[in-house]
Amino acid sequence: MTIAGAAPELPDKSGHFGPYGGRFVPEALIAALDQLTREHEKALHDEVFLAELDDLQRNYAGRPTPLTEAKRFGEAIGARVFLKREDLAHTGSHKVNNVLGQALLTKRMGKTRVIAETGAGQHGVATATAAALFGFSCTVYMGEEDTRRQALNVARMRLLGAEVVPVTTGTRTLKDATNEAFRDWVANVETTHYAIGSVVGPHPFPMLVRDFQRIIGVEARQQLLDRIGRLPDAAIACVGGGSNAMGLFHRFITDEAVALVGCEAGGDGVETGRHAAPLTAGEPGVLHGARSYLMQDDDGQTLDTHSISAGLDYPGVGPEHAWLRDQHRAVYRGVTDVDAMAALELLAKSEGILCAIESAHAFAGAKQWVAEQGRDDLVLLISCSGRGDKDVDTAARWFGLVSEQDIERASAVRAAQE
Amino acid sequence: MTRLDELFASTRAEGRAALVGYLPVGFPSYEQSVAAMVAMVESGVDFVEVGVPYTDPGIDGPVIQVAVDAALRAGTKVAQVFDAVRAVSAHAPAVIMGYWNPIERLTPKVFAQRLKDAGGSGAITPDLIPEEAGAWLEAAKEHDLDPIFLVAPSSTDERLEVVGRTNRGFVYAASTMGVTGTRDTVSNRAEELVARTRQHTDLPVAVGLGVSNGAQAAEVAGYADAVIVGSAFVRALQDGGLDAVRRLAADLSEGVRRKA
Ligand SMILES: Cc1ncc(COP(=O)(O)O)c(C=O)c1O
Numbered sequence: 001m002t003i004a005g006a007a008p009e010l011p012d013k014s015g016h017f018g019p020y021g022g023r024f025v026p027e028a029l030i031a032a033l034d035q036l037t038r039e040h041e042k043a044l045h046d047e048v049f050l051a052e053l054d055d056l057q058r059n060y061a062g063r064p065t066p067l068t069e070a071k072r073f074g075e076a077i078g079a080r081v082f083l084k085r086e087d088l089a090h091t092g093s094h095k096v097n098n099v100l101g102q103a104l105l106t107k108r109m110g111k112t113r114v115i116a117e118t119g120a121g122q123h124g125v126a127t128a129t130a131a132a133l134f135g136f137s138c139t140v141y142m143g144e145e146d147t148r149r150q151a152l153n154v155a156r157m158r159l160l161g162a163e164v165v166p167v168t169t170g171t172r173t174l175k176d177a178t179n180e181a182f183r184d185w186v187a188n189v190e191t192t193h194y195a196i197g198s199v200v201g202p203h204p205f206p207m208l209v210r211d212f213q214r215i216i217g218v219e220a221r222q223q224l225l226d227r228i229g230r231l232p233d234a235a236i237a238c239v240g241g242g243s244n245a246m247g248l249f250h251r252f253i254t255d256e257a258v259a260l261v262g263c264e265a266g267g268d269g270v271e272t273g274r275h276a277a278p279l280t281a282g283e284p285g286v287l288h289g290a291r292s293y294l295m296q297d298d299d300g301q302t303l304d305t306h307s308i309s310a311g312l313d314y315p316g317v318g319p320e321h322a323w324l325r326d327q328h329r330a331v332y333r334g335v336t337d338v339d340a341m342a343a344l345e346l347l348a349k350s351e352g353i354l355c356a357i358e359s360a361h362a363f364a365g366a367k368q369w370v371a372e373q374g375r376d377d378l379v380l381l382i383s384c385s386g387r388g389d390k391d392v393d394t395a396a397r398w399f400g401l402v403s404e405q406d407i408e409r410a411s412a413v414r415a416a417q418e
Numbered sequence: 419m420t421r422l423d424e425l426f427a428s429t430r431a432e433g434r435a436a437l438v439g440y441l442p443v444g445f446p447s448y449e450q451s452v453a454a455m456v457a458m459v460e461s462g463v464d465f466v467e468v469g470v471p472y473t474d475p476g477i478d479g480p481v482i483q484v485a486v487d488a489a490l491r492a493g494t495k496v497a498q499v500f501d502a503v504r505a506v507s508a509h510a511p512a513v514i515m516g517y518w519n520p521i522e523r524l525t526p527k528v529f530a531q532r533l534k535d536a537g538g539s540g541a542i543t544p545d546l547i548p549e550e551a552g553a554w555l556e557a558a559k560e561h562d563l564d565p566i567f568l569v570a571p572s573s574t575d576e577r578l579e580v581v582g583r584t585n586r587g588f589v590y591a592a593s594t595m596g597v598t599g600t601r602d603t604v605s606n607r608a609e610e611l612v613a614r615t616r617q618h619t620d621l622p623v624a625v626g627l628g629v630s631n632g633a634q635a636a637e638v639a640g641y642a643d644a645v646i647v648g649s650a651f652v653r654a655l656q657d658g659g660l661d662a663v664r665r666l667a668a669d670l671s672e673g674v675r676r677k678a
Contacts, residue, residue: 014549024518024545026477028570028595030577169483170473182476187596189572286519287474289545299496300523302473 010320015203015290018326020319023202025182025289032189037204039105044211049104056100060133061090063097063215067223070382072350077367079378082232084220086244086385087355093386094216094244095126099195101212103130106193113137113192117181119146119174119240120311120358121153122386123197128162130195138162141180143173146310152390171304174240174314178288198241199318202289206318213247220381221251230379234259234369237383238361239279239332240311242318244385249330259331262321263365265307266334276305277334278317279325287315292322308337308394311358311386339364341398344388356386357394421511421539422564422587425464426622426643435639435674437462438624439667440515440648441655442469443502444494445485452505454655454663459510461664462671466506467542467646470499470516477544479599481649485656496520500536507537513566513587515542521554530557540564540587548584555584568592569615571607582619588644589615593627599649601628609641631666635673645674 015021023033043049057063065085074081086094106114114136118124124140131138140157144166147154157164170176185194199206199213217235224232235252237245239262252258267275275281278293285294287302295303295315307313324330340357343364348354355363362382370378388395396402419427429436439458443451455466471486471494478486499514506512514533521529521543533541540563546554548567558565564587569578572595581589593608594601605628612623625638626646638645647670654662 022550023547024550025547026544026570026592027547027568027577027581028477028572028592030547031572031574170487175474179474179476183479183597186477189595286522286545288476291522294519296519296523298523300472300520301490302519 010323011203011207015207017320017323019284020291020322021203021206022291023289024286024291025202026186028186029189029202033202033204035109036105036208039109040204040208043105043108049108053101053104057097057215061096061100062088064219064223065089067220067227070347070351073347076346076350077370078376079370079380081366081380081382082224083353083382083384084216084248086216086383087353087359087387091122091126091129092389093122093126093356094213094247094383095123095197096129097215097247098197098209098212098243099123099126099130102193102195103134103136106136106195107134109193111191111193113188114195115139115141115181115184115192116195116197117141117174117177118197119143119177119313120309120356121146121150121157121390122311122356124162124164125153125156125160127195127197128157128160131162132160139184140164141167141177141184143171143177144168145172146174146177149394150310150390151393173305173310175302182288198243199246199320200241200288200290200316206290206320209243210246210250210320213243214250216244216247216383217249217251220248224381228379231255231258232381233378234261235381236261236263236362236366236369238263238312238358238385239317239321240265240314240358241316242321244383246318246320248381248383249324253329260324260329261365261369262330262332263335263361264332265309265312265361266336267306269336270334274306275334276307276313276315278315279321279332280334284322290319292317292319293325308340308398309357309361311356312361333365333368335361335364341395343367344395345399353384354388355384356388357391359383359385420562420564420587422465425511426588429464430643435642436464436624436644437635437671437674438465438467438644438646439463439651440467440469440646441651442471442482442486442489443499444471444489444492445652446488446656447492448494448498448502452502454660455502455506456509457660457663458651458667459506461667463510463667465511465513467515467648468499468502468506468512470496470514470520472517472520475517477597479597479649481652482598485652496524500532503533503536503538507539511539512537513540513542513564514538515544518543518546526553526557530561530563534561534563538563540566542566542590544568548580551584566590569611571595571611575614575618578615578618582615582621585619585621588622588624589619590646591615591623591625591642593625596627598627600630600653604628604634604638608638612642632669632673632676635670636676639674639676645670
């Protein structure tokens with residue numbers, strides 16, 4: 001069964017993971033959050049809902065996704081490595097797991113419009129996809145900076161029938177897109193569901209998104225047991241808001257011998273201050289409806305973030321990760337742009353898998369983690385959260401695979417066509 | 419009786435609604451923002467909502483977003499909010515209007531202490547609900563500050579009861595489901611919300627979101643204890659400086675005295 005068995009003990013009734021989580025939102029949204037909490041609770045115990053979701057996951061999204069042993073990559077980093085292939089799910093990332101669940105809830109609540117924030121565009125694409133499938137109207141908010149660096153996904157969303165609104169306030173990235181989505185939601189909450197794209201936001205979102213992403217770890221754990229008869233030494237994932245990581249980790253929390261390793265965006269290096277690694281270098285605070293670790297200044301103002309990865313370029317993180325961090329149940333590390341891009345290249349050339357730049361942070365982090373253990377018999381389970389098509393332009397520039405002339409010529413052709 | 423209680427007692431005695439003006443500290447500069455707040459009071463505003471600039475103002479529309487963004491870019495610090503409160507409270511009661519994280523960052527205890535020391539009367543916290551406010555309520559109580567939570571058209575009776583029971587000073591009723599900004603008409607859901615709120619509390623009920631002129635102020639004053647005006651003041655300050663702020667305050671002040 002897909003989400004049955006979700007560990008019920010955290011969050012508590014009011015949505016807290018220890019001191020983290022909760023609801024820090026305008027009163028106007030409380031009724032909608034209460035409705036969503038009730039609907040989610042009901043759905044978890046509703047055979048019809050679970051069967052519908054299971055059908056969508058199997059026959060639409062292509063679950064279960066494969067578990068691939070990455071032999072040549074493993075040799076290169078000195079461990080036995082298995083990849084959970086979320087890049088092979090429909091739309092190209094794990095984001096679809098969450099969106100299909102939320103779309104079903106939207107239908108049950110009688111709402112006809114969904115909105116979303118997106119950074120890399122993967123959650124936007126997944127939401128636009130589900131909206132098309134369910135016949136909802138759909139608006140996606142995306143920072144203007146991100147519409148530029150993830151232009152392919154903007155086109156995908158529009159092809160799927162969604163309205164994409166570039167956000168020009170603040171830092172023009174995921175944080176500000178999230179602010180705009182909340183503003184839209186307050187004004188249209190009676191007809192509109194806000195399908196948050198990660199394990200962030202006010203209760204019940206961190207719990208709800210986790211419950212829909214939990215299938216990543218549930219499948220992977222069983223696949224690994226079937227394949228090699230043992231659990232991994234570590235489960236490793238990249239952390240933006242933290243949904244693919246939470247999805248991978250959750251089933252393993254009670255498997256105490258399994259290390260949980262989250263890889264945040266280290267940008268230019270955590271020590272430079274130019275990064276997006278709140279669990280590594282931030283402090284507790286409140287942003288976008290929940291208390292968690294946060295990149296903030298002494299006045300509690302949110303700091304600008306820096307990452308080559310649009311999907312990790314976010315100053316906050318899900319509250320359950322904050323809790324796991326404080327409990328020392330999971331460890332988090334910052335991975336620089338340089339190391340992530342090197343890992344992207346290594347995976348591409350050793351396995352023929354071109355992963356998303358977000359996911360590349362997990363591969364780089366895995367390499368570093370193995371080096372620190374000083375052992376040669378480790379088994380790793382790594383979340384390959386998405387595929388890299390959307391990042392080809394960024395990567396081509398990074399590796400100097402296209403000349404400035406090529407780029408200029410291409411944009412001249414495009415301009416002429418318009 | 420706190421300063422706000424006294425103020426509402428006197429406006430009630432006059433048989434009119436109070437006029438509340440909002441401006442963010444630091445826009446277009448610290449000095450000009452404080453001068454504009456004082457000018458508002460001189461031209462008829464009864465008390466001031468001193469805005470704490472914040473990077474992620476989730477319930478604010480474009481006018482206030484742009485202003486607080488400019489204030490932050492100009493280097494405005496939370497410490498200056500207390501200076502502004504000190505300057506304004508010499509002329510009229512002042513409450514701060516602030517998102518939660520800057521308060522949590524300073525710690526509720528220290529924030530309350532400094533607000534009280536500056537002569538502040540209370541705090542409107544638009545992204546804090548009573549259920550999450552334990553530490554803040556304690557600090558506010560210790561320093562005799564009024565904690566002011568919001569109610570909205572979507573609030574259930576159960577929630578109106580919680581807010582009515584928790585607030586001191588007054589209840590802030592958000593007139594509409596939406597963000598701050600001027601509107602051509604003030605939502606007709608406001609009147610119903612005020613009536614529903616009164617079933618749960620004897621506190622004054624102030625209506626905010628959307629009011630921008632004397633006629634709208636008069637209409638709202640017909641059923642509410644106070645009329646809150648924000649974006650219109652920000653726009654006036656931006657477009658016409660202190661004179662425009664004075665003119666707007668005078669128009670609104672005439673409005674709350676008119677029987678709609
Ligand atoms: C492929 C991929 N991985 C990871 C992320 C980061 O999100 P999260 O931390 O919620 O998994 C994104 C976000 O856009 C993504 O597109």
